[in-house]
Amino acid sequence: MKVDLLVQNGWVYRTYRQCFEKADIAVVGEKFYDVSPASCYEADLVVDAEETYIIPGLIDVHMHIESSMIGPAEFSRAVLPWGVTTVAADPHEIANVFGITGIKRFMDVKTDLDIFYAIPSSVPAAGPDYETSGGVMGEEDVLKLLEDGRVICLGEVMNYRDLVSLQDTKIKRIIEQCQTAGRDIRIEGHCPSLTGRDLAAFIRAGVDADHTQQTGESVLEKTDMGMFLELQEKSLTPDVINTVVTHRLYENVALVTDDVMPDHLVTGHLNRVLRLAVERGMAAEQAVYCATFTGARRMGLHDRGMIAPGKQADFVILKDLVHFNPLAVYKSGKRYENGSGEEKTTYPDEFYQSVKCRLALESDFKLNRCKIKNGKALVSVMQVQESGTRICHGKRWIPVKNHCLCWQEAGLCLAVVYERYGKHGGVSSGLVENGLKLPGAVATTWSHDSHNLLVLGNSPKDMLLAQNRIVHMQGGYVTAREGAVSASVNLPVGGILTDGGLDKLAEDLSAVRKELEDMGYKNSNVIMSVSTLTLLVSPELKLSDKGLFDTKERQGIPLVEKYECEKGKG
Structure with a gap:
């Protein structure tokens, strides 16, 4: 059997055991074909990965492209070299300015990076009685977006009062639309200050994830109530890391970026969050798990997040498990170079x-x-x-x-x-x-x-x-x-x-x-x-x-x- 790519002698990440083992990786087309201690395949291209670590492509399941102040094509070119191969983007910033027209403009751009999308749940965020936005997202817009398979979740639900109101409210109707869409649409949340009965009511209404700033106490309360937590940089305090490690909450946690400013993006993306988690006390093996597999599973992206036969061949070769700066990034079985095939985002005059x-x-x-x-x-x-x-x-x-x-x-x-x-x-x-x-x-x-x-x-x-x-x-x-x-x-x-x-x-x-x-x-x-x-x-x-x-x-x-x-x- 001849394969397209053979990567030999690297320390390959074993997702379910959360460890590294010496192994060879065979790739055919865009998928992993085999992972074995010593391969016997011929290959069109052989890469010697001696003394390196190989992890799945990083997956960021809560982020906003617009926070980097660039369009999807330039964003793709910026993050792939940092080992990020898949993101779930909530485009509520462009939606607040241009509504569904802005979202579709983003989704029309072809990129090497795999970009899945959240439906902005709150445009405007607090409602028209409190602020004026350029665009407004209604229930008809939600139905249109649900028809697109790249839409995998409802973006961070923020309007707690409308969510738990006894009245029929727009956010409750939108959540129902997502829950009855005929496929698994996850409901993401934004609840930085909710606790006790208020938090319980929020979760009962269908929201079971939070990405906002956490404390050790909030991590325990929210995970005990069944919430999935997406930890961004500001949540990676020694207190939070210690809570996750002590209680082995890795299955309930993903590492995410949320917002990365342009002047920070030139120095790293999700790999930087991964590095910080390790610096603050999380073992590298568990941190990689939370930056790849748990987010993919949360969003139902079962074709990626691990190095295994039949999965999408997205992987990163690292020199060490300290800095997490890639030596090479492979997207769909091919080494990523410079994104020359990606389009530049174009915008209408208005x-x-x-x-x-x-x-x-x-x-x-x-x-x-x-x-x-x-x-x-x-x-x-x-x-x-x-x-x-x-x-x-x-x-x-x-x-x-x-x-x-x-x-x-x-x-x-x-x-x-x-x-x-x-x-x-x-x-x-x-x-x-x-x-x-x-x-x-x-x-x-x-x-x-x-x-x-x-x-x-x-x-x-x-x-x-x-x-x-x-x-x-x-x-x-x-x-x-x-x-x-x-x-x-x-x-x-x-x-x-x-x-x-x-x-x-x-x-x-x-x-x-x-x-x-x-x-x-x-x-x-x-x-x-x-x-x-x-x-x-x-x-x-x-x-x-x-x-x-x-x-x-x-x-x-x-x-x-x-x-x-x-x-x-x-």
Whole structure:
């Protein structure tokens, strides 16, 4: 018997036993033909893998292509060299801008990377009463997407209140559509703060996975309740890793990326998460299991995730089990080189004209409608944390002078959101603590999840400049200091994507990141932290184009809770 490819003498990963053994791998066409201790096949191509490790292609079952700010073809070219051969992409960012039209534009692109899709469950994420999006996903859109075999799950369900409501709600109808689709459509969840009875109700409603930030305690509670956990980088704390290892929860866990920024993508993807899991205390054999097999099984991708006869021949050759940087990547039996056969994503003209909000005025940054002339006001503030996307709900007394809130004098930043789709032109404001320390501003249309235009700063002249530049650019990121633009990223496709290459994008975003850090913004991922000030499904206090919201209770919060006049003055 002559095979197409024979890989000899490598340490091959044995999935069910979670170990490595010396073996030869025979490939015919796109599938593994045989895996044996010493093969006797002739082959058209023989590869000597002596002193290397061979693992299945990495499988990322919870991620968003748009977080890397590039289209599917460029994303494929970026991640395959890191050993990622299959992803399940939730395109809810492009859906929030363009609805099902944006999703189909993604799905039409042919790539070497195997991209399966989730149906965005919540567009807009919190609902039209809370934020304005460009696109809206309805039940008819869900039915259309369910007809495509590449659709394998319902993307992260976020709307807890509608999900457990006694009323007939849209999300409950969408879940029922998926459950009665005639094939196994998994229901993915987003429940960072649910526990106890609330968590039980969430799971009873049909959602049995979560990818949000975990603690050791939440890992135990959620897995005990039958949830499958998708652990991204921010969840790989020593506490979480110790909990998984101590209780041997590998069957209930997959490693995922969720969001990878462009300037991070050039240094790694899921292989980086795999490396971190090992650094934090998970054995390499178990970490590989959670980066390949468990995710494939979760999503019903039974033709991949292990090196075995009849499975798709996706595999990665590694020098060691420490760095997880591939020596070679094989996709469907062929060594991946440079993606020259992949298409460039093309977009219609209207995708380049999606930022339709007005230019900012200097008056937008003056909070001058206080009920008292002089005194002080108790205000709600969004408190940025040094890690993760949680924004705590704080309260501060700040001065009021001549009917104006003196937010600069109080050492706060001002956040302003502009509705950018030309629907009603709404503008809302909130105050931010632990934002920029030095005078300056940042503006972006990459603001989760509805991607309205957000400007944050403590210098009105720089805020005005940054917002105006974003509108003229038709989207992206801009930082400004001392009356001049200091860094920018051009994202003209829907205000969230470039139509260019990754390297230039990564360089530009790195400059924006450095500017934010130099201005004193402190967070483990400053880009994501700024972009999630508007994420209404993440705790605790967030801002949309329709105002400030307590994200757990889904209640509007007034900026000013109460006033106190100066003695003897009105």
